[in-house]
Amino acid sequence: MAQVIHKVLPAFEVDMGGIAVLQPIPTANVQQIDPFLLLHHHASVLPAGHRISDLGVGPHPHRGFSPVTFVFKGDVHHRDSRGNSSIVKAGGVQWMNAGMGIIHSERPSKEFAEQGGEQEIIQLWINTPATKKMNQPIYFALQQEEMPRVNGLVGYVRVVSGEFATQRGPAKTAFPMVTLMGELAAEAELTLEKHAGENAILYILSGQGFLKNFGLVEEKTLYSFSPEASITTLKASNNLRFIYLSAKPLKEKVEQYGPFVMNNQTQIMEAMRDYQMGKMGFLVEEL
Numbered sequence: 001m002a003q004v005i006h007k008v009l010p011a012f013e014v015d016m017g018g019i020a021v022l023q024p025i026p027t028a029n030v031q032q033i034d035p036f037l038l039l040h041h042h043a044s045v046l047p048a049g050h051r052i053s054d055l056g057v058g059p060h061p062h063r064g065f066s067p068v069t070f071v072f073k074g075d076v077h078h079r080d081s082r083g084n085s086s087i088v089k090a091g092g093v094q095w096m097n098a099g100m101g102i103i104h105s106e107r108p109s110k111e112f113a114e115q116g117g118e119q120e121i122i123q124l125w126i127n128t129p130a131t132k133k134m135n136q137p138i139y140f141a142l143q144q145e146e147m148p149r150v151n152g153l154v155g156y157v158r159v160v161s162g163e164f165a166t167q168r169g170p171a172k173t174a175f176p177m178v179t180l181m182g183e184l185a186a187e188a189e190l191t192l193e194k195h196a197g198e199n200a201i202l203y204i205l206s207g208q209g210f211l212k213n214f215g216l217v218e219e220k221t222l223y224s225f226s227p228e229a230s231i232t233t234l235k236a237s238n239n240l241r242f243i244y245l246s247a248k249p250l251k252e253k254v255e256q257y258g259p260f261v262m263n264n265q266t267q268i269m270e271a272m273r274d275y276q277m278g279k280m281g282f283l284v285e286e287l
Helices: 110-115 265-276
Strands: 005-010 012-016 019-025 036-046 057-062 065-073 075-080 085-089 093-097 102-107 117-127 138-142 155-161 178-184 189-193 199-206 208-211 215-218 221-225 231-236 240-247 255-257 260-262
Touching: 005 019, 019 221, 036 199, 065 075, 065 085, 065 178, 075 093, 075 138, 085 093, 085 138, 093 155, 110 117, 117 199, 117 240, 178 189, 199 208, 199 215, 215 221, 231 240, 255 265, 260 265
Parallel strands: none
Antiparallel strands: 005 221, 012 019, 019 036, 036 117, 057 102, 065 093, 065 117, 075 085, 075 102, 093 138, 155 178, 178 240, 189 231, 199 221, 199 240, 208 215, 208 231, 255 260
C-alpha cells in the first residue's frame, strides 16, 4: 500500500505587513506543493468601533495566480480594479483568478468593523498554468449556501470546486481541482479520494483526528499527500475544521516577486512595469 502522507508541515507565525499569520508553506525547504504556493491562516478578535481604513489589507496588485480566501469566521469585503465589490460571510469563499493583473483590497465589512467579533480566514495561493497567466482576471464570491454539502456527515463539508461524493462545486478554476472546506464533529468520518499522480493537501485549522494508514493529524498543520496515494479516511477525534485540495501538478518553473507569480524574470519585470503604468487598473476605495 502506498504511503499516504509525504510531508508534515507545521504552521509558523510570520508577520505580513503588521498582520500575524500562520504559514505552513512555503518554508526554507518546501517552496511549494505544486500547484499550491502559499497558505496563510489568520485568526483574531476584532474589538468594536474600528475604522475600516485601519483594518485588513489595502489595495495591492496580483498577476499570474489565484488567491483564494476561505472565510471561517467574520467576513471579508473584496473590492477590485475591475469594479467588483462583495462581502463574503462566514462559511463562504472568494476566488480570484488574477490573470494578466488586477488590484484588490480585502477588509472587514463596515458592519463587522463597527460591531467587532472573531475573524478567521485561510488564504491560499494557487499557481496558474503558463498558457493562462495573461488571461482576463475573473472574480467570484461564493456564500456558504451556494456550495453543495456532502450528505450523511455529522458536521458539514462543502464542495467549493471539482466533483466530490456526487456533488460538484461551483468555483470556476483555471484547471481541474477538488476543493473542500468543512467541520467534522467528534467520531465523524470522511473518505478522501484523489487520482494517482495528483498532489493533495489537508490543512487542519483546529481539532485533531486520524488518517487511515497514517495516524494522528493535528491543528495548525498541513499534510501533503503522496502522489501515489489514492484513498484514505479522515476521522475526527473532536471538533475538527479543515480545508482539502487536490490537483495535478503543473510542473512549470515558478518565478515569484511579491504579489506576482510568473515563469521567468523577464515576465516579473513586465508585471512590475505594467502595474506602475496603470495597466492593471486603479482602485479607489469608498470606506
